[in-house]
Amino acid sequence: MLSFFSGSSNAVNSETAMRECLDLAFGEGGGADADLLVLHATMGHNFPQLLAAAKEACPKARIIGCSGSGVIGHEGVSENMRALAIMAVTGDEIAVATMDGLTGGNSAEVAAEAAAKLKAERGDIQFIYILTAGLNLSGDRVIDGIESVFGKEIALFGATAADNGKAKRSFQIADDKVVEDGVLLVGFADPTLELITGVHHGSVPLDGMTMEVTKVHDNEIIEFDGNPAWPTLMGKLGLGAEAEPGETLPIAGVGEQLSDEDQAAYDNSHVLRVPIGVSDDHQSFYLPIAPAEGTKLTLVQRDEDHIFSGLDRLMGRIEGQLGERRPEAVFHADCMARGRLTFDRVLKDEIIAKMQHPICRGEKVPWLGVYGFSEYCQIADTNWFHSYTTALYMLVRKEAA
Numbered sequence: 001m002l003s004f005f006s007g008s009s010n011a012v013n014s015e016t017a018m019r020e021c022l023d024l025a026f027g028e029g030g031g032a033d034a035d036l037l038v039l040h041a042t043m044g045h046n047f048p049q050l051l052a053a054a055k056e057a058c059p060k061a062r063i064i065g066c067s068g069s070g071v072i073g074h075e076g077v078s079e080n081m082r083a084l085a086i087m088a089v090t091g092d093e094i095a096v097a098t099m100d101g102l103t104g105g106n107s108a109e110v111a112a113e114a115a116a117k118l119k120a121e122r123g124d125i126q127f128i129y130i131l132t133a134g135l136n137l138s139g140d141r142v143i144d145g146i147e148s149v150f151g152k153e154i155a156l157f158g159a160t161a162a163d164n165g166k167a168k169r170s171f172q173i174a175d176d177k178v179v180e181d182g183v184l185l186v187g188f189a190d191p192t193l194e195l196i197t198g199v200h201h202g203s204v205p206l207d208g209m210t211m212e213v214t215k216v217h218d219n220e221i222i223e224f225d226g227n228p229a230w231p232t233l234m235g236k237l238g239l240g241a242e243a244e245p246g247e248t249l250p251i252a253g254v255g256e257q258l259s260d261e262d263q264a265a266y267d268n269s270h271v272l273r274v275p276i277g278v279s280d281d282h283q284s285f286y287l288p289i290a291p292a293e294g295t296k297l298t299l300v301q302r303d304e305d306h307i308f309s310g311l312d313r314l315m316g317r318i319e320g321q322l323g324e325r326r327p328e329a330v331f332h333a334d335c336m337a338r339g340r341l342t343f344d345r346v347l348k349d350e351i352i353a354k355m356q357h358p359i360c361r362g363e364k365v366p367w368l369g370v371y372g373f374s375e376y377c378q379i380a381d382t383n384w385f386h387s388y389t390t391a392l393y394m395l396v397r398k399e400a401a
Contacts (some may be wrong), residue, residue, distance in 0.1 A: 002091035002190045004329035005034075006192045006366035008073030011083050014046040017084040018053035024380065025088050025366075034058040035185065036089040036131075038063035038094065041372040043164045044081035047171050047178045053177070058088070058352025062096040064133045064184040066161035067174040069336045070348070072369025074360070077348045079336075079371070081164075087329065087368035093190040095121035098174035102181045104219035104286065107138040111145030114183045119149055125187035127395075128372050129331060130158035134170045134180045134194070134373035135276050138219045138290035139385030142183065143376070147383065155195055156383045157393040159333035159372040167246040167276055170373070193328065194398050196321045199377040199391040200314040201272050202338060205255055207300035209236055219239075219290045220279070224297075226231065228283040233275070236299050241282045245275050250337045250346075253388050254287075254297040258379075265380035267313055271302060274387035276375060288374050289385055302388075307338055311351065311390065319393065322359070327394040330359060333377070334371030335388045355392065 007024030013019035021039075031037075037058050037269040041050060054063050066143040070079035079086075097117035102110045114166070118125065128150070132142060139160065146156060149305035172182035178371050188195075211232060215223035224232040231241040237251060245252070253272025277286035291297070332355075359365065377384060377391040 001192055002093050002188070004366040005088045006074055006368055007086055007353045008071060008075050008078065010078055010080050010082070011201045012082050014049035015053040017045070017082065018050055018057065021086040022057050023086055023326060024266045025086065027282060031057040031088065032059065033090050034061040034088040036094055036326040036366060037061045038087045039062045040068050040071045040085050040368065041065065042070060042079065042081060042083045043067055043116070047173060048153060048184050048223050050084065051173055051176070051178060056209050063173060063175055064098065064131060064186065066159070066370065066372070067171040068162045068370035068372050069164050070371040072332055072334065072352060072367065074364055074367040075339055077352045080128045085368055087331070087366060093185040093188065095125060095189065095392050097121065098178045098186045099183045100174065100181055102133050102183050103136050103283070104290065105284060106137045107141035108145035111142040111183050112148050113145040114185050115149035118187050119186050120359035122187055122189050123148070124189045126193070127155040127157065127188055127280065129186040129188070129375050131172060131184040132160050133172060134160035134162050134288070135167065136144065137183060137288055139374055140378065142290040143383045143385060155378055157197055157331065159370050160374040162372040165246060165249060165336060177324055192397055193395050196318065196394045196396055197377050197392065199266070199375065199379070199386060199389050200310040201268055201386070201389040202303055202310055203253055203255070203272060203388055204303045204306055205270055205298040210296050213291050213293055213295045213297065215295055217392050219286050219288065221287060222282050230278055230285040231280055233285065245278055245285070249274060250302065253300045255300045256297055265399065266309060270298060270300065272388045273297070276373060280392055284286060288387065304339060304340065308351070311354055314390070315355065317360055318394070322394070322396065325366055325396050325399070326361065326363060327359060329366040329395045332367065333375040333391045334369055335390070336371040337388065338390055355390070359394065384392060
């Protein structure tokens with residue numbers, strides 16, 4: 001039976017931060033029994049030092065992780081230049097597989113290879129936690145690759161890496177390596193656990209702002225409506241084509257309309273995508289999916305009322321599924337633009353508290369979250385790749401029959 005432990009730290013020294021996290025998780029000097037260590041860190045940390053400290057403290061653990069623009073623990077949220085949060089797991093009902101070399105063009109193939117390695121390690125996996133690179137990928141094809149090995153019934157949950165909002169580079173930790181183009185998979189095979197997920201965004205589609213993808217190569221959007229894609233998108237935002245993706249992350253989201261059935265299940269009409277790169281000539285741009293020609297994408301706008309009212313409805317659904325149970329662990333992927341906009345800053349403590357209080361109910365529940373570029377979460381038992389969402393993944397003991 002798996003057990004979970006978490007901790008977070010704002011210590012500036014990377015080795016000290018790792019030790020503080022493990023002390024919070026296990027007690028002073030603990031961590032040697034960990035079989036898995038998952039970590040999230042902001043870009044100011046020294047990732048090789050974090051990895052070395054983790055290996056020293058947790059010598060038998062498989063270690064995975066990624067960078068983000070902020071981290072979330074049971075102790076709250078931190079977007080400090082150096083912030084670290086960890087989730088440690090003890091027990092042997094897990095399998096881990098990692099691959100490097102992910103790109104927008106080979107996402108299905110690399111993910112399928114990682115999934116095959118995972119399945120070869122254990123054949124009884126119930127659901128899969130996934131971390132991937134955040135900038136050069138097609139997340140929908142990552143899902144396709146994993147499902148080609150495990151079938152569409154496998155539940156996927158997780159996040160992509162991010163940087164500090166610049167959309168320049170991101171890091172992943174894969175056992176003994178720090179990489180930038182990784183796929184990291186953890187398979188859970190504890191028959192006493194079930195997975196409860198919830199996801200919601202806070203944006204609304206804008207009238208008259210729908211564009212059709214008329215030329216595309218993998219995840220590179222070359223034309224909208226027969227015109228160069230990046231200038232077209234920037235023109236709808238009132239910006240010039242010289243704008244960089246990092247400058248437009250909070251406002252340049254585009255949505256793909258869902259079916260009526262999925263809209264009802266999602267409590268949103270569109271699933272959102274974030275531009276993650278632009279071509280050297282600023283004529284085309286990259287999404288973290290590979291849409292087909294003919295796909296219609298609509299510019300969306302952040303709506304604070306929708307963020308908070310939607311979160312209230314989401315938490316109501318989650319509480320209904322939990323009943324009297326307390327999660328054994330909560331994994332969490334979130335968008336850096338969600339929260340209350342005050343003095344030109346998005347403040348996140350309030351929105352995190354609105355999630356943690358109803359789930360934790362005053363108890364210390366192991367919690368690990370990251371502000372990444374995108375999220376993996378199901379809608380109506382189908383695996384989807386999202387951006388701009390809050391996505392919560394709770395591992396809960398099954399109710400007795």
